[in-house]
Amino acid sequence: xxxxxxxxxxxxxxxxxxxxxxxxxxxxxxxxxxxxxxxxxxxxxxxxxxxxxxxxxxxxxxxxxxxxxxxxxxxxxxxxxxxxxxxxxxxxxxxxxxxxxxxxxxxxxxxxxxxxxxxxxxxxxxxxxxxxxxxxxxxxxxxxxxxxxxxxxxxxxxxxxxxxxxxxxxxxxxxxxxxxxxxxxxxxxxxxxxxxxxxxxxxxxxxxxxxxxxxxxxxxxxxxxxxxxxxxxxxxxxxxxxxxxxxxxxxxxxxxxxxxxxxxxxxxxxxxxxxxxxxxxxxxxxxxxxxxxxxxxxxxxxxxxxxxxxxxxxxxxxxxxxxxxxxxxxxxxxxxxxxxxxxxxxxxxxxxxxxxxxxxxxxxxxxxxxxxxxxxxxxxxxxxxxxxxxxxxxxxxxxxxxxxxxxxxxxxxxxxxxxxxxxxxxxxxxxxxxxxxxxxxxxxxxxxxxxxxxxxxxxxxxxxxxxxxxxxxxxxxxxxxxxxxxxxxxxxxxxxxxxxxxxxxxxxxxxxxxxxxxxxxxxxxxxxxxxxxxxxxxxxxxxxxxxxxxxxxxxxxxxxxxxxxxxxxxxxxxxxxxxxxxxxxxxxxxxxxxxxxxxxxxxxxxxxxxxxxxxx
Numbered sequence: 001x002x003x004x005x006x007x008x009x010x011x012x013x014x015x016x017x018x019x020x021x022x023x024x025x026x027x028x029x030x031x032x033x034x035x036x037x038x039x040x041x042x043x044x045x046x047x048x049x050x051x052x053x054x055x056x057x058x059x060x061x062x063x064x065x066x067x068x069x070x071x072x073x074x075x076x077x078x079x080x081x082x083x084x085x086x087x088x089x090x091x092x093x094x095x096x097x098x099x100x101x102x103x104x105x106x107x108x109x110x111x112x113x114x115x116x117x118x119x120x121x122x123x124x125x126x127x128x129x130x131x132x133x134x135x136x137x138x139x140x141x142x143x144x145x146x147x148x149x150x151x152x153x154x155x156x157x158x159x160x161x162x163x164x165x166x167x168x169x170x171x172x173x174x175x176x177x178x179x180x181x182x183x184x185x186x187x188x189x190x191x192x193x194x195x196x197x198x199x200x201x202x203x204x205x206x207x208x209x210x211x212x213x214x215x216x217x218x219x220x221x222x223x224x225x226x227x228x229x230x231x232x233x234x235x236x237x238x239x240x241x242x243x244x245x246x247x248x249x250x251x252x253x254x255x256x257x258x259x260x261x262x263x264x265x266x267x268x269x270x271x272x273x274x275x276x277x278x279x280x281x282x283x284x285x286x287x288x289x290x291x292x293x294x295x296x297x298x299x300x301x302x303x304x305x306x307x308x309x310x311x312x313x314x315x316x317x318x319x320x321x322x323x324x325x326x327x328x329x330x331x332x333x334x335x336x337x338x339x340x341x342x343x344x345x346x347x348x349x350x351x352x353x354x355x356x357x358x359x360x361x362x363x364x365x366x367x368x369x370x371x372x373x374x375x376x377x378x379x380x381x382x383x384x385x386x387x388x389x390x391x392x393x394x395x396x397x398x399x400x401x402x403x404x405x406x407x408x409x410x411x412x413x414x415x416x417x418x419x420x421x422x423x424x425x426x427x428x429x430x431x432x433x434x435x436x437x438x439x440x441x442x443x444x445x446x447x448x449x450x451x452x453x454x455x456x457x458x459x460x461x462x463x464x465x466x467x468x469x470x471x472x473x474x475x476x477x478x479x480x481x482x483x484x485x486x487x488x489x490x491x492x493x494x495x496x497x498x499x500x501x502x503x504x505x506x507x508x509x510x511x512x513x514x515x516x517x518x519x520x521x522x523x524x525x526x527x528x529x530x531x532x533x534x535x536x537x538x539x540x541x542x543x544x545x546x547x548x549x550x551x552x553x554x555x556x557x558x559x560x561x562x563x564x565x566x567x568x569x570x571x572x573x574x575x576x577x578x579x580x581x582x583x584x585x586x587x588x589x590x591x592x593x594x595x596x597x598x599x600x601x602x603x604x605x606x607x608x609x610x611x612x613x614x615x616x
Contacts, residue, residue, distance in 0.1 A: 107133055108140070115151055120167040124174055127151075131178045134197070145200050148175050152207045176209060183217040199241070211253075214238050221263075224249050235260045246271050257282045268293050279304050287330070290315050301326050312337050323348050331374070334359050342385070345370050353396075356381050364407070367392055378403055386429070389414050397440070400425050411436050419462065422447050430473070433458055441484070444469050452495060455480055463506075466491050477502055488513055499524055510535055521546055529553070537562045 111133065114126025127148065134144040152175055182197040198218040205223050211231040221242040231253040241263040248270045256278045266288045273294065279301045286308035294316045302324040309330035314337065321343040328350040337359045344366040353374035364385035373395040381403045388410040395417050402424040409431045419440035424447065431453040441462035452473025457480065464486040475497040485506040492514045502524040513535040520542045527549040536558035543565045554560070 108144075112147060115147070120171050123171050127171070127175055127178055131182070134182070141197060142200055145179065145197070145202070148179055149203050149207075151175055152204060172208075173210060176212070180212065180214050180217070183214055183219070185216060205245075209233070229253065229255070232256075239263075240266075243267075251275070251277070254278075261285065262288070265289075273297065273299065276300075281305075284308065284310070287311075295319065295321065298322075306330070306332075309333075317341070317343060325349075328352070328354070331355070336360075339363070339365065342366070350374070350376075353377070361385065361387070364388075368410075371395075372398075375399070383407065383409075386410065393417070394420075397421070405429065405431070408432070416440070416442070419443075426450070427453065430454075438462060438464070441465070449473065449475065452476075460484065460486070463487075471495060471497065474498075482506060482508070485509070487511075493517065493519065504528070504530065507531075515539065515541060518542075526550075526552075532557055540564065 107129065111126045111129040114122050114129065117123050117126070130144045130147060134141045137144075152172060179197075179202070183200070185196040196217075199220045201220050202222045202224075204227055205225040206227060207224075208228040208230055211233075212229055213232070213234040215234045215236040215238060218239045219241070221244065222240055223245045225245050226248040227246075227250075229249065229251045233251050233253065233255045235255075235257045237259045238257075239261045243264050244262050244266045246266075246268045249268070250272045252274050254275045254277075255273055258278050259281045260279075261283045263285050265286055266284050269289055269291045271290070271293045274296045276298045277295055277300065279299075281303040282301070283304065284306045287310070288306055288308070289311045291311050291313045292315065293312075295318060297319045299317055299319070299321045302322045303326065304323070305327040307329040310328060310332050312332070312334045315334070316338045318338075318340045320341045321339060323343070323345045324347060326345070326348045328348070329352070331352050332350055332354045335355055335357045337356070339359070339361045340363070342364045343361065346366050347369045348367070348371070350370070350372045351374070353376070354372055355375075355377045357377050358380045359378075359382075361381065361383040362385070364387075365383055366388045368388050369391045370389070371393045375396045376394050376398040379399045379401040381400075383403070383405045384407065386407040386409070387405050390410045390412045391414065392411075393415045397418050398416055398420040400420070400422045403422075404426045406428045408429040409427055411431070411433045413435045414433075415437045417439045419442065420438060421443045423443050423445045425444070426448045428450045430451045431449055433453065433455045434457060436455070436458045438458070438460045439462070441464070442460060443465045445465055445467040446469065447466070448470045450470075450472040452475065453471060454476040456476050456478045458477075459481045461483050463484045464482055466486075466488045467490060469488070469491045471491070471493045473495045475493055475495060478498050478500045479502065480499075481503045483505045485508075486504060487509040488511075489509060490512045491510075494516045496517045497515065497519045499519070499521045500523055502521070504524065504526045505528070507528045508526055508530045510530070510532045511534055513532070515536065516538045518539045518541070519537070522542050523545045525547045529551045530548060531551075531553040533553045534556045538559060539562060541563045543563065546565070554563070557563070
């Protein structure tokens with residue numbers, strides 16, 4: 001994402017000067033209208049008494065009239081005097097302002113000329129003169145800061161022959177110190193806080209800054225594109241209310257943006273952090289872009305808050321990274337990001353979508369107790385160490401398609417509110433999905449569990465599909481609940497598998513399964529159809545104390561002699577049925593407990609056995 005850089009300049013209208021006579025006329029008119037309105041209001045309040053008087057005109061009335069006329073004339077004269085005095089004051093102030101502006105212009109020009117001197121002391125004097133002007137002329141403070149920033153942006157004076165490079169560095173350090181010392185309020189001084197320079201724009205693109213520190217400063221916008229921060233860089237508790245640009249910036253020392261706040265948009269594309277970088281408890285008001293940034297040392301964003309979208313595409317984290325308890329208000333994109341060391345998103349809250357497509361985790365990735373309200377995409381990720389999503393909550397669909405987990409994976413007690421897809425995913429290490437909840441359908445088609453997997457006590461509210469999956473080590477599904485259809489079509493179990501105490505509320509399809517090791521379904525419950533048609537049992541398969549609700553299909557199974565169906569409960573939907581059919585391999589012995597109502601009758605044929613229950 002790219003952010004606009006331009007600011008709309010403020011405009012103001014020049015004051016309009018009015019002629020003296022017209023000014024007096026309008027003032028008198030306003031006074032008469034005001035007097036009339038006040039008089040009428042008083043007359044109305046006292047009950048509107050009659051104005052007419054039948055008494056004859058007397059000498060006293062004449063004197064009263066003359067007094068009224070003289071008072072009126074005096075009032076008019078007073079108004080005229082006030083207007084004239086006001087205009088004189090305005091003219092005096094205007095003249096004074098013009099004189100101040102003239103003096104400022106002369107001082108400003110003189111100071112700027114000093115910046116072009118070949119002598120370092122002269123340039124220093126010019127800078128301190130500009131600082132003094134900025135203190136006494138707040139309306140010109142931004143222009144003075146622009147001049148100081150422009151000096152820092154310019155290359156070192158090629159025409160300066162008498163000064164050594166160290167002297168020019170001192171001049172630049174002075175310019176930097178003038179800016180930052182006046183931006184930063186002194187601790188514990190409210191008076192200095194009012195006098196500090198704030199709400200200004202800083203343009204320091206391409207500038208080399210030494211031990212830069214604007215902690216606690218308040219700025220409108222900053223542009224540090226391609227800047228070099230030599231030494232430490234401190235922005236702790238700094239506030240930028242508008243845009244901030246750090247594209248291509250290079251931080252050679254330790255960086256701290258702890259508790260800083262970035263405004264409208266913040267861009268860090270291609271920035272390089274060579275030492276430890278701290279963004280703890282920082283806040284980005286809108287979008288932030290770290291596309292292609294590189295963190296060569298530890299990156300700590302724990303407790304940070306990003307209200308808008310965040311882009312971390314192709315970002316390289318070469319050391320440990322922490323987003324623990326971070327808050328992402330918009331979409332978070334980590335596509336093709338590389339995490340060379342351990343990374344944690346533990347207890348992070350992502351209010352919208354998160355995308356880790358094709359990201360690489362060379363060591364351990366910790367997302368324990370993370371919460372994702374939107375879509376979570378981990379497709380094609382490569383994890384070299386362990387991957388932990390324990391107790392995480394995923395609000396919409398989750399995608400882990402064709403991902404590769406080479407270490408231990410921990411999904412225990414995770415909550416998938418909607419569907420999840422692990423199609424084509426490879427789990428090289430031990431995979432733990434114990435007590436996981438899948439609210440929608442879940443797919444593990446063509447998935448590979450090389451070392452082993454544990455789904456014990458997990459709950460599948462939607463369909464569960466394991467087509468062509470491969471289970472290499474021990475596979476544990478003990479105590480699982482499948483509330484919809486479950487399919488293990490053409491799946492291979494190379495290690496022992498346990499489905500003890502599993503509840504199948506929907507149809508269960510184990511068609512053409514290869515059980516290369518022992519498998520156990522003891523004490524499981526099948527409420528609907530169960531189908532093992534064409535499956536192969538290379539080792540012992542135990543179905544003792546299993547409760548079958550509808551049809552049981554064992555036709556064309558391989559090595560039926562390895563199957564044990566002892567103490568099997570055969571339930572019928574209609575108790576009065578006399579010909580409820582079940583399909584079993586030839587040669588089976590089925591013992592029906594008395595709780596089913598009788599021993600039942602088994603009729604053998606070449607391919608299958610028919611059980612009539614209850615017997616005729």
